[in-house]
Amino acid sequence: MTQSPAIPLPPPKERRRLREAGSLTQAQVAERVGVSRETVRAWESGRTNPRGPKREAYAKLLDTLTAEPEPEPGPEPEPVAEPDVELTVPHDEPAAVPEPEEPAAPLTPAQAFDALYAFCAPALVRQAYLLTGRRELARESVERAFQLAWQRWPEVAVDRDPAGWVRATAYEYALSPWHRFRPRYRHPEPPPASASDRALMDVLLRLPPPYRRTLLLYDGVGLDLPETAAETEASTPATANRLLHAREAVATRMPELSDPAELHRRLAALASTERLRAAKPPTVRNGGERRARFWTRAAIAFTVALIGTTALTVRTAPTHYExxxxxxxxxxxxxxxVAQGALSEAEAALREKLRGGMASGPERLLPLSR
Incomplete structure (x- = not known):
């Protein structure tokens, strides 16, 4: 069996130029191709390239944007005689030199963080809800991920994919097995109102966490297989195997979702029906700073207590070997x-003699020779 050659695509910059020339947004292109907005942004930046049916649909869309209608030929305008005007500037007036435009001021760290949060947080909360089935845990996972990003902002700001960094952190926190020991998460939350949404959520929660995460990244977010494998820290064959098993499990319970495009639509619809609102960026930043201060003070207090305990042990420890x-x-x-018995007559007389002799002071006793 031979593999059909890949459809040629223009360079990444040309893809973006064609989209802007056609007055289309990334969301509109993503809706027409059947992928997410982040995937279209990755295609235009050159970070990834489409494959399979998505590549064919994307190439056809760009081809339609390339074929722009040519203007109809009209009557040629008559030449207009230009007046003889000397293009000189009088010596008594200085030439009007256009002032150079001032470069835009760079964003502060807080402004850059707020922009990243506003762009990623709403979608991340919905994705975390699909991973866990819990609304509060979904919001908490996204807030903790962005708080950690704010603490490591110099590292996150220069990352090649800050949105992917935060997404991976939120997924790790949401799928942590330690949540089952928390009292507030021992009881299930109310399921979705729709019966089909409840069935889909039940199927998702029955999948193992790695399979669920792989399915969400590939069919929900729209990442390709290598990106999904890199984010889940697995090999590409293992990721493909997880994806196939997850799709089979979903298709077994819900045959109408055997089509990946329909599965993508249903996942987006399930996440959008819930009222999942993320907190404001300043609230997340302030919460992260308070948490960092709390743990810093706790670490200092623990260190001081450890030093005091060590000093007390050294002070009270013995100085020599015992x-x-x-x-x-x-x-x-x-x-x-044997218990003492009664005295004989001789012993009683001797005791009386000794007691009487001790009354006026001790006497020298000499042994009698026999």
């Missing part, structure tokens, strides 16, 4: 202890 006391050994052959 051998341990050996455990007692059992001794045998010791006679039993």
């Amino acid at each position: 051998p341990p006391i050996a455990p007692g050994a059992e001794i045998q052959g010791v006679p039993e202890r």
Whole structure:
């Protein structure tokens, strides 16, 4: 079996020029091709290239934008005689030199962060909801991801794909297995109102987390297979295997979603029906700063407590070696202890004699020879 040659596409800059010449937005192109807006933006930046049916549809759309209608020929205008005007500037007036335009001021870190948040946060909240089936956890995952991005903003700002960086962080937090031990997440949230939406959400939540994430990135977000594999930190064959198994599981429960285009539409519809609103960018930034200050102070307090405990241990520890006391050994052959009995007459007389002699002071006792 031979593989059909790939349809030629213009360079990335030409793709963007054709779209702008046709007065189309990236969202409109994405809707016509059947992908997401982020995918169209990646195609125009040259970061990725379309493949398969999406490449054919994208090429046909660009071809229609290339074939612009030529203007109909009309009557040629009559030449107009130009007056003899000397294009000189009088010496007593300075020439009007156009002032150079001032370059636009660069964005501050806060402004750049707010722009990234406004562009990515609404879609990320909906994606996190499809991953977890929980509205509060979806909002919390996106907020935590952007708070971490604000803490590492110098690293995120120069990343080749800041939106992908935040998306991967939000997915990791949303799929963390430690959420099951939190009291507020032990009880399920109310399901979607529509029966078809409930069935689709149930199918998604029954998938293993890696399969669910792969399906959402490929059929929901619109990433291609290599990008999905890179974001899920898996090989391309393993990612393709996960995608096939996830699609089979969804098609088994819901046969009408066997078409990837229909599955993409239903995923977008399911996420858009829920009222999932992200917090304002300043709220996220301030929350991240407060969290960073809290953990910094906690680390300082823990360090001080550790130093104090170590100093107290050193102060109260013995300065020389004290051998341990050996455990007692059992001794045998010791006679039993006998209680003292009554004194005999001789012993009683001797005791009286000793008591009487001690009254006036001790006397020298000499042994008597026998």
